[in-house]
Amino acid sequence: MDAVVLVGGFGTRLRPLTLTRPKQMLPVVDRPMIEHVVGRLGEQGITRAILSLGYRPDAFEAAYPQHRCAGVELFYAVEPEPLDTAGAIAFAARMAEVNDTFIAVNGDVVNRFPLEDLLAVHRREHALATIALAPVADPSRFGVVVSEPGGRVREFVEKPPADQAPSNEISVGIYALEPTALDSVPEGARTSIEREVFPRLVEQGRMYAVAWNGFWVDAGTPETYLEVQQALSDGGWTHPEAEVASDATVRGSIVMERAVVDAGASIVDSALLPGAKVGPEATVERSIVGYGAEIGASARLSGLSVVGDDVVIPPAAALTGERVPAD
Numbered sequence: 001m002d003a004v005v006l007v008g009g010f011g012t013r014l015r016p017l018t019l020t021r022p023k024q025m026l027p028v029v030d031r032p033m034i035e036h037v038v039g040r041l042g043e044q045g046i047t048r049a050i051l052s053l054g055y056r057p058d059a060f061e062a063a064y065p066q067h068r069c070a071g072v073e074l075f076y077a078v079e080p081e082p083l084d085t086a087g088a089i090a091f092a093a094r095m096a097e098v099n100d101t102f103i104a105v106n107g108d109v110v111n112r113f114p115l116e117d118l119l120a121v122h123r124r125e126h127a128l129a130t131i132a133l134a135p136v137a138d139p140s141r142f143g144v145v146v147s148e149p150g151g152r153v154r155e156f157v158e159k160p161p162a163d164q165a166p167s168n169e170i171s172v173g174i175y176a177l178e179p180t181a182l183d184s185v186p187e188g189a190r191t192s193i194e195r196e197v198f199p200r201l202v203e204q205g206r207m208y209a210v211a212w213n214g215f216w217v218d219a220g221t222p223e224t225y226l227e228v229q230q231a232l233s234d235g236g237w238t239h240p241e242a243e244v245a246s247d248a249t250v251r252g253s254i255v256m257e258r259a260v261v262d263a264g265a266s267i268v269d270s271a272l273l274p275g276a277k278v279g280p281e282a283t284v285e286r287s288i289v290g291y292g293a294e295i296g297a298s299a300r301l302s303g304l305s306v307v308g309d310d311v312v313i314p315p316a317a318a319l320t321g322e323r324v325p326a327d
Contacts, residue, residue, distance in 0.1 A: 007107035008054025016308030039070030086193035106173030111216035132174040
């Protein structure tokens with residue numbers, strides 16, 4: 001079975017980390033994010049992952065020149081221009097000549113959702129589209145999905161008031177699709193699957209949903225990027241090739257290869273990407289330090305600060321919720 005993996009976005013929510021690379025090529029613990037996503041698909045029987053590429057396709061092609069990732073065959077479909085979700089899925093599926101049921105996933109959603117549950121409902125109901133749902137505590141921040149007991153989707157409600165929400169279940173960006181579900185998408189047209197394709201399928205009674213309360217993270221923001229790091233490392237991890245001073249404090253954090261943590265420094269609930277350096281007595285708390293960046297002695301980062309590649313933060317500087325460079 002094929003899967004279309006959407007990896008064409010600009011990753012603006014994770015800037016400045018994504019100024020030079022797609023977010024799916026950012027490391028999550030010990031490997032790029034894309035390997036977690038594609039590897040999970042491979043574990044569940046996907047034999048070919050069609051990467052729907054847009055921003056910096058060269059990064060994927062350079063990383064996987066043999067067209068294999070996490071044991072799965074890759075097919076590269078490079079959009080000529082941004083086509084939105086339905087446009088991108090349709091473009092990739094047509095280019096790869098997909099002619100049977102396939103999976104489509106957002107490339108920044110790291111999850112443990114069982115595809116067999118999704119496909120069982122999809123096939124039983126002869127659906128054109130079946131989507132994975134998960135409950136959220138505050139549905140007013142999302143578009144919620146209302147489905148019948150048998151799974152048929154009845155409607156989508158965009159950001160309802162919390163006390164009036166007809167559901168607390170949202171789409172997590174994992175779909176089972178028939179190629180014909182995308183017949184209405186014009187070739188080369190910018191089209192949204194959530195706002196244009198799915199409502200049409202709901203009207204036809206051909207769209208279903210499967211609710212599941214398990215692990216999934218949309219790792220597209222600094223907050224969730226840290227969340228998925230901690231979740232997949234069981235609370236923290238230090239690469240064998242990192243250098244951490246004996247009197248430094250590292251707690252709930254990811255310290256990647258070639259990163260250096262000097263004497264007296266404190267790293268809490270944070271991520272140091274490869275080659276990052278934290279100087280003596282510096283503090284990095286709930287923040288992200290990019291490739292090769294340097295945090296000066298006694299500097300302090302907090303509040304989801306994000307420091308880009310090779311940036312130097314001067315000694316004793318204090319950053320709270322800042323992004324350097326700003327854009």
